[in-house]
Amino acid sequence: MPTETFEFQVEARQLLQLMIHSVYSNKDVFLRELVSNASDALDKLRLESLRDGAADADVSDLHIEIEADGDARTLTVRDNGIGMSYEEVGRLIGTIANSGTAGFLQELQEAKDADRAEGLIGQFGVGFYSGFMVADEVTLVTRRAGEKHGTRWTSRGEGTYTLDTVDGAPQGTSVTLHLKPADPENQLHDYTDEWKIREIVKRYSDFITWPIRFVPKPGGEGDSDGKGEGGSGAEPLNSMKALWARSRDEVSDDEYHELYKHISHDWRDPLETVRLQAEGTFEYQALLFLPAHAPHDLFTQGHQRGVQLYVKRVFIMDDCEELLPPYLRFVKGVVDAADLSLNVSREILQQDRHIRMIQRRLTKKVLSSVKEMMAKDAERYATFWREFGAVVKEGLVTDAENRDALLAVSSFASTHSEDGPTTLKAYVERMQDGQEDIYYLTGDSRQSIENSPHMEAFRAKGIEVLLLTDPVDEVWADTVGEYEGKRLRSVAKGEIDLDGEEGESTDSAQSQEYAGLLDWMKEQLAEDIKEVRLSSRLTVSPACLVSDANDLTPALENMYRAMGQEVPSAKRILELNPDHPLVKGLNQAHRDRADHAGLAETAELLHTLAVLAEGGQPKEPARFVKLVADRLERTL
Structure with a gap:
């Protein structure tokens, strides 16, 4: 097939320009993203080999190589994972298929600081483009496992890219960066230096379960097509130790945070780390993270939710929805079970009683962690509730078993104070003498609710009203019905007499x-x-x-x-x-x-x-x- 030239999708072109002109404060993270992509490709191939045998795929020595050539000024990240077909390369690399892309780009351009910009980019999983921060040209060579021909993708990030077919390409993917000149003043290091590569891998990718090997010089003819191979006996740059299997005092917060970033593609530290180890008849380990910022697509139908599932340290499934209820879909992390089959499917998981046990335990652990955060760190809890309160409240409708625990960690705006939300417990403690009900009003905004005619008598008598502005508030308040024996009553429904008995609203x-x-x-x-x-x-x-x-x-x-x-x-x-x-x-x-x-x-x-x-x-x-x-x- 002859070489073809294509134009980037408009959003991809805009993103490329942002990357080239560097919204990042720390350019080292490009290598983390490329290694993370390579790790995902190896996970997918291992999973495919477990499910259908993948007869044509070589899984004997799955690994990642980083090859540096100081003379040619190139850096290559290579894996022998699942690879991509010609069509997949054009679809996945030439476009950004995400419904929130336009809003994301606008928010990215308006970001006032580099940390915020990095966080936004990470949410969209477009780390491949980060290579253009340090390179004038990027070449990707890939062959999907089981296919005969490979594909070469090349671009200088100027609006177009080329695609052509490659014969003899090895299984997997190699990304070669034609590096810009080093410029330490602008955080642009010499990324062909072995010490720099070792430092970055140790800092960001030490926990990755596949060996990451360093190749200091080209391995021979054909390296531009990604054919170079490093020795299988080379000492890996990473320890490959699963953080969730190590004791708490063996792992630093920074290591936990890097694992979270690898899993979530978020560039910010998590708000909270939650560990859980279950022993007995059914053993499993869990390492969960509460993000500090809600993803753009949290309320869209295509939002990927769930944590990663491992069985005996072997990756089985990304976004395993069965491990947490939908209202905790923002939680990221890893669950490693000891007694599940390696070829377990989603259909089997839906019926598995052990998985249901894990979900119940993880749910209670997450909610208890939020409650503890609420008691010990008001500022962090306020961040959590601001970002995820609207989705957590869905559980008040769908999860009767944990409804009391959910109410205990929920808070709501009220007329009592403009400084912050209140809990139902605090509301009840402030109720006036003779007040029997918890009053609330729903609306599009706090201002519209406070200006509602329904609020007039309550304001005049100083009776506190909860101000509920999330769409789910209409449903949960009606479903829950009461709290500690006090009815939840909308001030816009039924007859209300604040002076006498209900139903006798006028003389x-x-x-x-x-x-x-x-x-x-x-x-x-x-x-x-x-x-x-x-x-x-x-x-x-x-x-x-x-x-x-x-x-x-x-x-x-x-x-x-x-x-x-x-x-x-x-x-x-x-x-x-x-x-x-x-x-x-x-x-x-x-x-x-x-x-x-x-x-x-x-x-x-x-x-x-x-x-x-x-x-x-x-x-x-x-x-x-x-x-x-x-x-x-x-x-x-």
Whole structure:
């Protein structure tokens, strides 16, 4: 096949320019990324050989080589792993197939410091491109295990790359960097120096389970095609010791952090390291990490979740979803089981009772670690909850077994303080004398909730209300129902009387005074509402809409519809403030049998104002504008 030239995808081209102009403060990490990619390729080949035999693949001496040529100014990272086909090279190297790429690039360009930029890049697993920080040209030669022909990919990072077929390429992948001149002032070292390579591997890749061998000079003819081989007896640069199998006092925090970065492709240190060792009838070891920053695709359907599964130190599966519940999908790490089959499949894992035992134990361990963080380090807990609180709260809906533990580590914004969120425990301790319920209100933002008419009486009486702004809040609050015997009550649902018994929201004299107006308005607005009643929750606004105690809120209706579920719309209840001048005037006009056409318009406007006050849209915007304009004209 003749050499073909292609243009990079727009996002890939933008990323290349960012890499070439170096958003990294420490350029050494390019080697970590290339070694990490090589390690993944070896893992995949080992896994494929376990599953189907991979008859044509050589798995006798799986390893990584780093070859340096000081005279030619090249550095090559080579593996004899799974390799890539011609089509895979074009798809995986020429494009960045990620739904959040555009937002990621924008955030990357806006990053104010190098550490933040590094963290963003790591989330997208595009470490291959980091080679352009230190190289003017990059050549990749690869042959997929079991295929006859290899593929060469070459680019100078200037918008295009070439692809051609290579005969005689060895199994696996080699990446050759044509290095830029060394420039120590700009952190650009001579990466052909053996001491520098040893230093980088020791610092970042010591724990990798495959031997990393150093080849100081070219191994002979054909090295540009990635054919050079290092001796299998060469002393590896890395110790290859599994960190999770070593005692805590044998491993430094830095080593744990490098393992986390290798697993997660995140460039920042984790927020928390969680160790677990189970002994007895079923033995396993776990080393888990809580990230310090949520990935861009945490709430997208294609988000990869789960930890790596090993069996007796042999890599079995990446992103093993069965080891943790979906609401802990951000947790990264390794689980090494002693009693599973090496050819275990996802289907078998779903039915395996040992895996279910591991999941229950890991879940409880993670939640207890968060609780401990909450008690000992408020700042780190605040970071954790800011990044992952919205997804953790999904567990309040789906995981009844751990609901109490989840409530114990959850916190929520409230009217008590703008400084930070509160726990339900702290809320209950602050409840006023005689207060029986925990009050909350959901909305798009704190500001919109605080400005809601439903909050007026609570604000006037100094009663604390939880301010819930995540979409999942609509669901979990209804599912949980209570905390320590206290009901969770939405201030926008049902009748609420903060002075007397529930259901007696107004005195009988006032009810009789407004009875005629309420019946008339219910008839006028029958298409949109099911009831009109006087309110005890309003002190400033003339009217508001509330849901019946057992009805779904409009936000919850919309959420279910977005999920493809058919949900009938429930009519709302219109509550009027009997002390508001507009409502008083409307009642007097109705009792005086004033112009009913004008009264009908006023009733319609009052209802639409209530819709707008809760963030909704008028049913007929043009008609609403006309009615308001006509009323304004009459006042001139």
